[in-house]
Amino acid sequence: MKKILFAASECVPFAKTGGLADVVGSLPQYFNKEDYDVRVVMPKYLCIPEHFRSQMTYIHHFYMYFNGRNRYVGILKLEYQGITYYFIDNEEYYSGSVPYSDYFYDLEKFSFFSKAVLSILPSIDFQPDIIHCHDWHTGLIPVYLKNEFASDLFYTSIKTVITIHNLRFQGTWSIPEIKRMTGLSDSLFTSDKLEAYQDANFLKGGIVYADYVTTVSETYVEEVKTPFFGEKLDKLLWARSNCFCGILNGIDYREYDPAHDNQIYQTFDAKTFRNRKTKNKSALQKELGLEENPKTFLIGIVSRMTDQKGFDLIERVLDEILSQDVVQFAVLGTGDTHYEDMFRGFAARYPGKLSANIYYSEALSHRIYAGCDAFLMPSLFEPCGLSQLMALRYGTLPIVRETGGLKDxxxxxxxxxxTGTGFSFANYNAHEMMATLRYAEHIFYDQKRRWNQMVERAMKKDFSWEASARKYEKLYDNL
Incomplete structure (x- = not known):
């Protein structure tokens, strides 16, 4: 039995701010339980829903020296859907109303978390073969393991994997502050270890010291080795090419299942979508105040509203599309104030054609996936992307830029x-995006039989976690 410990800053259903939580919450469910004992450790945030916190069992506590004094480390445990979850408790660090707060304070509390993850292992009677770290928040785990904990026999056989979910976020701050906070040796803050461009870099430390590095799609692996996508770590990632690979994320097909989804208006599958998906569309148009016409081409957007997601492209041509084309947009999400206001303005200018829902609702996102004809996702870069996989599952054809996981x-x-399951364009160009959208619009209106055949192919695609879990198992076995 191989023992694997996932370490992450968030995990569904306990705390979620993005796709990282979906991955950490879903992937452990799909390992072969006869051969792999996969457990998860995360902080015990005060913002975890009370009905979960009340079910946690206290295991042990101790005091760990960190940042100049001994600090409380509590350990709680919860069994959920067959997986064991551990929660590291320290109210000084994790009592906020949200998982993340001030950036420097985040660096301190996740430094504490990284050291605490290793420190709790003897107390929980679990000696993992591999600790699988996720993003910069856990980047110091391999660093501590290979340095401060290296002389303890309990830890000498443990290997580490770090997965980069988004290279843009690295966890950087001044070297003197990080050195004082972490207590790590001066010798670690050099250009071949934690130092990067005169700052200490948590993610770089993880990449340098982990036994293997992964990211979340095959194309993104190659992209991040280039200066444009590499976020100033491209040379390091190139140097680690012999132990760096991409394993595509999946989605939980039990949660995203149009045949059994109680959050949509009408369930459907690949055989019944021709009639039932239209009912979802009509109901969505009514709910969002759009003109109720099931024959109108309806495009969905569910996203963080940032430049990374291609909203500067949308801004450039949206007025032209809305004024000239027979289309509708159902928009859901929050992000940069500029883009939030942009969509509010277009909704006021084109009532019945665009609905701007500037908040986030899991239930409404399901109804948008189920009720729209197409899904627009023109990202500048996209390590993997989950929204396009959800759209495929619900027969809503993606319109994407060929980058990262979108290309894969x-x-x-x-x-x-x-052939095909959607529409794509190569260059990061607003008019190329608009031309692709209008091509999709043409197929929808003028070749409806072909469109429906494409929807059927999209719904039959398998991007569940099964295939990805087998690849992670092979990686663990090799290590």
């Missing part, structure tokens, strides 16, 4: 071979 998961429509 969406097969562009080929009208000559009648």
């Amino acid at each position: 998961t969406i097969e562009p429509y080929n009208e000559f071979a009648n």
